[in-house]
Amino acid sequence: MFTSKRLILAHFWLAFLAFGLALLLGEWQMFVRSPLHSWVSNPEWYYRSLTAHGTVMAYVLPTLVAMGFGYFISETSLKQPLIGLRWAWIALLLIAVGAVVAMVPVSLGYASVLYTFYPPMIGSIFYYLGVVLVVVGSWIWVALMSINLRSWKKRRPGETIPLAMFANVAGSYLWAWTAIGAAAEVLLQILPVALGLKSTIDAGLARVLFSWTLHAIVYFWLMPTYIAYYTIFPRAIGGRLYSDLMARISFVLFLVIAMPIGMHHTFADPQVGAGFKFIHSAFTALVALPTLLTVFTITASAEIAGRLRGGRGAFGWLAALPWKNPIMLAVTFSFVMLGFGGAGGLINMSYQLNTSVHNTQWITGHFHLIFGGAIVIMYFAIAYDVWPQLTGRALSSFALMRTQLWLWFIGMIVTTFPWHYVGLLGMPRRMAYFDFTDPALAPEALSVILSTLGGLLLVVSGLLFLFILWLGHRSPVRQEGEYRFSLAAHAPAAVPAALNSYALWIALMIGLTVTNYALPIAQLAFRPETSVPTVFIGGRQ
């Protein structure tokens, strides 16, 4: 049993080491453009660092965590050795090579295009090839997850798929479909230009195609976090999952409506019709539904645990919860950040409110709070929970873990709250330099300094996290029992087949993609004279 320990450890270590480096870059960026440091006098250094930070944090880290955790779920929940171990190693190799191939031109200054690589900016072709390798590697994982589930189903026809695996495969299908937008953009639009076959590009179409990927990718990042909420948290605090069916409904809802909403990233884009912006805005509002279901279900699960532990009364169960348990702490912090970040997200998705925050530091603050905060803190929790299984050694430094989680939580709040605030003051995002001596910007100086200090806490927390994982390899060997996911309060005896399979939800996902994206893409693709000259990054003539 458990044939893929080394594979999963390799995924996690690669993910977290890259994360550690990108974290340092992020703090450096905050520092050099804050009033604490005189300007480095070359915006190119800033954008180089920003591209590397974004690419690692947005593509490499979550993809590797989702893949490693996915393999873990496949083996432990299906209780069968991973099929396709060799392919999984190949996929990991593709991602590692892709990351290097993408990062070399970035560090040389030939691809400072930021992680969104919006045309007409065009960087070195190797940057895009590297990103393509990462995506291809992740598609191998998608196929492996599907193959493993299929094999399990064949052996156990009619049985209910364990919740963790059901959610894991839903996440992988979501990723497979949502990556197509950016893949089409890179393959059909960017690569011909980067190869020098063309010198103009339809930037508007590229942005629409990228929006296909850009929002649902967030839900791909979020899948491991939600899986941990449902299938790790209740067990870790000694309780039961309130409802297994509710969890399944949340995951299929993500599958259906996470994707056809991406155009809320193009609210300020003139090439997209207002009607489609409205539809995408409305569907974005809908995607709050599975999150609200999750918050309700997980809070109810915590209440079950609190009452099992002797908590009484309307609020007494809260006090009875195991607050010293790192998973308890991580989920609490994650929920607080999800709450604030979600509220900010509701502002971003509404067309009129968005106009006042569009492309300001508010947006950067928002996605750091949601992704870097609510989601990544659960990546930490996942690592803490599965580490003893992977290393065969105890992870006993609970006080260190709590310190690390507290630091991350406080650091993220101190970083992102002032960040939101300066966004409201009108501070634009993606700027390398701010002249805080100017009276118009002086009021932003204090907030920017606070953010930078918050970032410092995040660096300390990130390094502490790596240290704790490293300690886990050095603690005494301990025989770990079989890994368990949470049990539901009511065992899912009669799950409707629709909530035990994907065909219906994939059909709806594709159908909604057609209604919400086909016309805007088609009319941009077929309208003549929509291309603009490319801007080559890195001084190419």
Add this chain to the structure above:
Amino acid sequence: MTDSSRLSVANPWFTTSVAIVVALVIVTALAGFVLLPYQTGSAFGGLWDAICSAAGVANTKHSQAAPVEPNFAASTVVLPQPLLASANQESIGRGATLAQQCAICHGPTGVSRADSPNLAGQYPSAIYKQLKDFKSGARVSSVMTPFALPLSDRDMVDLAAYYSYLPRLPAYHPGPPLETPPRIVINGAPLRGIAPCGSCHRSLDNKVGSPWLEGQSETYLKSQLQAFASSARRNDTGRQMRNVAQQMTAEEISQAVRYFASQPADNSF
């Protein structure tokens, strides 16, 4: 139990979920394509126009009016991207012959003794663009225009190829290089929409069509910035230089040109 995963109308899961999704699409589409255009007053051409405009379909009907033309000759130069690709020996040789008529101002080695720009080693796209603009009248100079008028497109490409081929020699009377660049050069002034000079003019990045400025005549650079500021020169296609120059103070203009004029033009870029 019926198989509720089947895609069939007999399956209530299928019919219900599809019905909900279709209803959502219809309701949001009605709101987005019909209600909102009427509410915001953009449905001036009737229902079908409202739907088309909300869908982002280009409306040719309302754009029949003749576009407003500028009352001056605007630059129409399209920079052929692989301009350097034609820089073969023959092109450079032809350019060298043609360049004999330029030497009196721009110097026999492409380095000017007058206050004309030094062309030796200049980017070909920058030379080509200015020649085209002189010829079309987008940029006016009583000296350059007569020279540019008889040039064919091939001549301009060849001249650009020749001058870009020449090595960059030291300028004639450079002062001692100013070590620290002034703030306006290194930072620009973001609040006034001024980017650092080097973000287009080479020292940080080069945008196609922009020349490098190191070692150019201080008088020439200053006169051009002033011409952009007063809009006497307006062959910058995106108004980028006019916007920058108009926002610069006289002091900043002097600092910037003094700095660039003092810098060595070497062959490392």
